[in-house]
Amino acid sequence: MSPRVGPYGLLSHERIIAAAIEVADEAGLEAMTMKRVAARLGAGAMSLYRHVSDKEELIGNMVDQVTGEYAYPDPSGLSWREAMHVLARQDWDAFLAHPWMLTATTTVTPPFGTASLSAMEWALSALDEVGLSPDAAARMIMTINNYVQGSARVVLGDRRAEAEDDPGLAWKQRLHDVELKDFPHLSRLIAHPVPARERDWFEGGLDVILDGVQARHNASPDTAGITRSHEPIDTRTTES
Template sequence: MVVKRGILSVAAIVEQGITLADAEGLDAVSMRAIADRLGTGVMSLYRHVPNKEHLVELMVEAVSERYAYPDHTGNTWRQSLTVLAETDWAMYLEHPWTLVASLTSRPPIGPSTLRAMEWAYSAIAELGLPPKEATSVIMAVTTHVQGVAQLAVSERRLAESSDIDAVEWWRRRIHELDGGDHPHLEPIAQGFIEGDVEQWMIFDLTLILDGIEQLARRHRRGRATGRG
């Protein structure tokens, strides 16, 4: 695809990078590919964006801005973390390549990312947790969403190339292998498994939030008794 030639800008380059990543994945994004889509030479792009790494940072920043968390004034910490999870979930499923970009030891970080981090920490400030525990709380929610989103994206891709969904595949495979020695798997084999990945994400999120609530209670008791 070649877009109509126009004024070359960082915004135009970033938007083409996002469109390409949405359609073909992050690996498909290159300065050459974007230059071809814009109908210009590669060197013209380098005058605006120095390299692919910086381009990906700008792409993540642009998408993160579109999925900025809303004002959490008036929300409880639990409501806010639920909003965080639902917002991230929507972004990862709409733009799966952002999930790939985030799951590195040095993910792209820009102003939108810093605002999101500040939002998350301020949302749980009422819990009164020390910085280490507060970070663990946020990581518990974000990594949970990332993990289930990976599964959802993978299943969606497999469904596009297969005549059976993931749940049915598991059922058939268990039936093929089970010789009656795995009684706890029988309910799954009989079809009592819930196949909605988003429901798994929500159910497990509830368990995580319940655990966070218990953690906060222990800290409050510790402060009340002078041990925290």
């Protein structure tokens, strides 16, 4: 039997993944069904199962494909803090470009693909100079991942604001006209003038996490080559 050829060409594992990503980008992960992907390719749904065993495997392949597209660069010359900023920036860009990744990365089960494993290895190796135990390094990376994902969810969930806007400022604006006499701390917060921001809110939040790691493990610039990254992270979304 010859390979199935739809109106868009020869059906292949790579084309199935690409079509699935397109569908998920447009309609979300829940709407990404084998039937819908097959329709995008001009093929029958059953023909997809010659290349992927089920939807779960397909999602894993999709995650690995996007992870590879946003692969971390050569870490040579980067301090551990700079490496964590690079990690956060790449993941941030991936989540804003493909919002379904926020769900997929929390639901996909092992085995992970080569790109995903390479990303984990990169992150762990970047922390070697800090001298963390393997489990402490993993917890640090998980904390950063949770911060990036949470920040992306806030921005993607509030379409009224641009991604470079501080979500905290938007929150204060919403409370500005609310009666807060019974909430003195909130009242002082809302009345307090907003200081001029010298740095991007997302990057600043990440530095709070990294400062805690630095203090907890008594690392210093002289002994661990620790530096503070000042390159802002682009938190702007694009029109869909």
